[in-house]
Amino acid sequence: MKGFFLGLSSGAVCAAYCAPVLVPYLLGEGRSVLQNFLALLQFLLGRLLGYLSFAVFAWGIHTSLPQDIAHRNLLIGAAYVFLSGLLIFYSFFKAGRACPSAGGQEIDHRLRNSRPSLFLLSMGLATGLNFCPPFLLAVATAAEQASLLQSVLFFLTFFLGTSVFLIPAPFLGLLRGFSPLHVIGKMAAGLIGAYYLFIGATMLAGGFYR
Amino acid sequence: MKRALKIAGYTWAVACIVVVLATFVGNNYFSAKLASSTGITISPWFSGGEIVGSIDHATYKTVIHRPVFDGLIGERKEGFIQIEWQPVTALPLVIEDGIDFTGDGKEDFAFRLDTAAGRGTLTPRNPSVIAIQTLVKVNQGWVARIQLRKVS
Amino acid sequence: MMKEHPPHAKTIEVRQSPGKSFLFALPMMLLTLMMMSGGKIPADPQRLFVFTVTYLFFNLLFFLMIHTGKTDRYRATAFITYAILFIVSFISHMFEARGSMSLSQEKILLCEVPFCHLVIPMTLIPAAFTKTIIFPGTITGGYASIASMFTIWIGASLSLGRGWCSWGCFFGGLDDAFSRILKKPVFRNINPRWTYLPWAVLLAVVLSAAAFLSPTYCTWLCPFKTVTEFEAVTSFKILVQTILFASLFIALVIVLPLLTKRRTQCSLFCPFGAMQGLTNRINAFDVRIDPDRCINCKRCVTACPTLSVTEESVRAGCPLISCMKCGTCMDVCPSGAVAFHVRGTPVAGNRNIKRMLFLYAAFLFLAIFSGGTIQDGLSRIIRLITTGSMI
Numbered sequence: 235m236k237g238f239f240l241g242l243s244s245g246a247v248c249a250a251y252c253a254p255v256l257v258p259y260l261l262g263e264g265r266s267v268l269q270n271f272l273a274l275l276q277f278l279l280g281r282l283l284g285y286l287s288f289a290v291f292a293w294g295i296h297t298s299l300p301q302d303i304a305h306r307n308l309l310i311g312a313a314y315v316f317l318s319g320l321l322i323f324y325s326f327f328k329a330g331r332a333c334p335s336a337g338g339q340e341i342d343h344r345l346r347n348s349r350p351s352l353f354l355l356s357m358g359l360a361t362g363l364n365f366c367p368p369f370l371l372a373v374a375t376a377a378e379q380a381s382l383l384q385s386v387l388f389f390l391t392f393f394l395g396t397s398v399f400l401i402p403a404p405f406l407g408l409l410r411g412f413s414p415l416h417v418i419g420k421m422a423a424g425l426i427g428a429y430y431l432f433i434g435a436t437m438l439a440g441g442f443y444r
Numbered sequence: 445m446k447r448a449l450k451i452a453g454y455t456w457a458v459a460c461i462v463v464v465l466a467t468f469v470g471n472n473y474f475s476a477k478l479a480s481s482t483g484i485t486i487s488p489w490f491s492g493g494e495i496v497g498s499i500d501h502a503t504y505k506t507v508i509h510r511p512v513f514d515g516l517i518g519e520r521k522e523g524f525i526q527i528e529w530q531p532v533t534a535l536p537l538v539i540e541d542g543i544d545f546t547g548d549g550k551e552d553f554a555f556r557l558d559t560a561a562g563r564g565t566l567t568p569r570n571p572s573v574i575a576i577q578t579l580v581k582v583n584q585g586w587v588a589r590i591q592l593r594k595v596s
Numbered sequence: 597m598m599k600e601h602p603p604h605a606k607t608i609e610v611r612q613s614p615g616k617s618f619l620f621a622l623p624m625m626l627l628t629l630m631m632m633s634g635g636k637i638p639a640d641p642q643r644l645f646v647f648t649v650t651y652l653f654f655n656l657l658f659f660l661m662i663h664t665g666k667t668d669r670y671r672a673t674a675f676i677t678y679a680i681l682f683i684v685s686f687i688s689h690m691f692e693a694r695g696s697m698s699l700s701q702e703k704i705l706l707c708e709v710p711f712c713h714l715v716i717p718m719t720l721i722p723a724a725f726t727k728t729i730i731f732p733g734t735i736t737g738g739y740a741s742i743a744s745m746f747t748i749w750i751g752a753s754l755s756l757g758r759g760w761c762s763w764g765c766f767f768g769g770l771d772d773a774f775s776r777i778l779k780k781p782v783f784r785n786i787n788p789r790w791t792y793l794p795w796a797v798l799l800a801v802v803l804s805a806a807a808f809l810s811p812t813y814c815t816w817l818c819p820f821k822t823v824t825e826f827e828a829v830t831s832f833k834i835l836v837q838t839i840l841f842a843s844l845f846i847a848l849v850i851v852l853p854l855l856t857k858r859r860t861q862c863s864l865f866c867p868f869g870a871m872q873g874l875t876n877r878i879n880a881f882d883v884r885i886d887p888d889r890c891i892n893c894k895r896c897v898t899a900c901p902t903l904s905v906t907e908e909s910v911r912a913g914c915p916l917i918s919c920m921k922c923g924t925c926m927d928v929c930p931s932g933a934v935a936f937h938v939r940g941t942p943v944a945g946n947r948n949i950k951r952m953l954f955l956y957a958a959f960l961f962l963a964i965f966s967g968g969t970i971q972d973g974l975s976r977i978i979r980l981i982t983t984g985s986m987i
Contacts, residue, residue: 487729580700
């Protein structure tokens with residue numbers, strides 16, 4: 235359930251970052267709402283594949299972690315500092331970029347012309363394989379899971395939690411013009427980033443947080 | 445339609461003045477009603493959770509709260525248990541208690557409180573018992589919070 | 597391009613004759629007498645003196661508001677007095693009860709911490725999911741209980757909406773005061789992007805409070821802890837928190853309002869204010885700009901202390917969602933284009949009635965809510981002068 239709620243709580247940020255990738259496509263195609271929902275399912279399937287592959291990766295991190303608390307704190311603290319760095323970076327230095335997955339769009343563009351049926355799937359995979367801030371938080375949490383099955387389950391529930399925010403995507407065209415949402419999302423990412431920076435730094439400095 | 449809207453608007457505006465008066469005149473009533481109708485309480489992370497048991501010593505007693513792991517939904521991995529010793533006037537210089545909060549008949553931790561020095565010593569007997577989180581003297585006695593971690 | 601003053605500019609005057617002003621103020625005099633005294637005039641001479649001063653202070657301001665047609669000038673006098681005397685009263689209480697402003701572990705464990713409205717946004721999600729309030733206070737009874745503050749918040753949202761920030765908040769008067777000290781701002785331009793920051797703070801604190809089941813804004817960010825109460829520094833974490841909230845207080849409540857002549861804490865940071873922008877929708881009053889009267893002089897844009905009036909909003913005929921209904925824009929408007937408005941009614945016409953309805957709701961709220969605190973603050977100051985101690 236933790237993964238689901240983590241997804242649910244950070245899903246608004248996910249939607250603010252990634253909806254601009256999906257929504258213009260859906261609007262551009264000019265399809266009916268039903269067809270848009272089918273397209274959304276393809277997109278979500280791609281995201282799921284991306285997430286599950288990360289579940290395996292996160293489990294790999296877990297197995298390589300030493301079991302004594304001081305060393306674990308050191309590594310988890312470092313992960314938090316890395317995450318906070320990315321959050322702050324996205325917040326202040328990537329203000330003009332709509333979605334962290336924008337780099338993957340070039341590949342998507344090629345696919346769109348050659349294999350249109352795979353386009354949405356690859357777009358979903360690109361957002362699923364991306365180091366967007368909420369996703370990195372999920373990686374850090376999943377790294378604490380004991381088994382591969384738990385890690386997969388965590389990512390599956392995280393996927394479901396974040397997907398809740400993408401379900402209304404076919405209707406999100408109405409919000410496209412509401413640019414403050416992106417700015418607010420980025421600013422909030424910066425604030426949360428600063429908080430994680432403190433947690434990570436104190437964990438690194440000797441685990442005396444709390 | 446315009447006239448109806450206008451009447452509704454002005455009625456609403458006058459009602460706002462009534463609301464201001466009602467807010468203050470009926471504050472005690474509304475507060476009590478709000479509390480009773482919602483059944484809202486203070487989060488156990490602050491209140492310490494409900495009392496589930498006590499150990500009676502001759503002159504004082506040890507009060508045991510339930511372990512708190514409450515999350516937004518479900519439970520967290522990290523939590524605590526609150527123990528109290530009261531009344532403050534009847535406490536001996538050194539208190540030694542064995543606490544079984546799991547109810548399995550086995551002691552989960554032992555706690556030694558030196559009331560004169562204000563120092564506590566925790567001896568975990570269960571891997572979920574981690575450390576002393578807080579030890580504070582309050583006007584009724586002493587309160588300790590012991591950090592717990594769920595063992596999977 | 598600037599339009600000429602409309603020929604009917606005189607007819608929109610909201611100023612009243614002394615006789616009419618007295619008649620309009622009479623119901624307020626009776627209501628404040630009833631509410632502030634609670635039906636009992638104090639017998640103790642000092643308390644009677646303080647009560648009389650407070651009563652006259654409020655009613656004189658209200659009379660002047662009606663007589664001169666100016667809103668913000670007299671609102672600010674009451675609002676700033678409230679903020680200053682709130683601090684005097686609160687700190688005295690803290691010293692009386694605990695001997696210091698610092699919050700001990702004991703008070704936290706015993707759940708005896710006074711609750712304030714700024715915590716409300718963070719408590720909503722946990723309350724909905726767990727039926728508990730994530731704050732070490734009391735639900736009912738005691739000093740500043742949670743249910744009592746929620747009742748006041750609901751009442752304020754229904755009657756004032758975001759007007760709370762200029763008529764009810766006991767902290768708002770501080771940056772309001774500092775923003776009035778210099779005649780001209782040192783820094784004129786504030787990037788409008790910063791007006792989104794309160795929403796970001798709201799989003800961040802609401803999510804983090806739900807995730808950690810802790811009032812994160814109070815713990816980490818609230819600048820007003822500097823002048824009320826704060827946790828005693830017993831660890832590195834609390835030291836960092838102390839440095840953070842004290843810095844925010846100096847920057848947002850003192851330095852930036854001084855330099856920009858804007859209420860920077862209220863308009864660029866406060867998450868509760870942002871939330872009130874949403875609850876404002878259930879309130880009868882708003883501010884409107886009559887395009888027929890507007891001469892496009894942009895004085896309202898320059899004067900608005902909360903950055904809520906922009907050139908676009910003037911064109912749209914209403915200020916932004918962050919408008920706190922302080923009345924500054926109305927006071928500076930040379931053509932009377934900006935006015936309080938009752939939703940559902942036409943923008944033009946009956947402006948005096950609309951203004952009076954809003955002022956009755958807002959001023960009554962301010963007078964009743966602050967009356968007791970102002971009396972207590974004044975008593976403490978008198979005690980300080982006569983005995984050398986406030987407690």
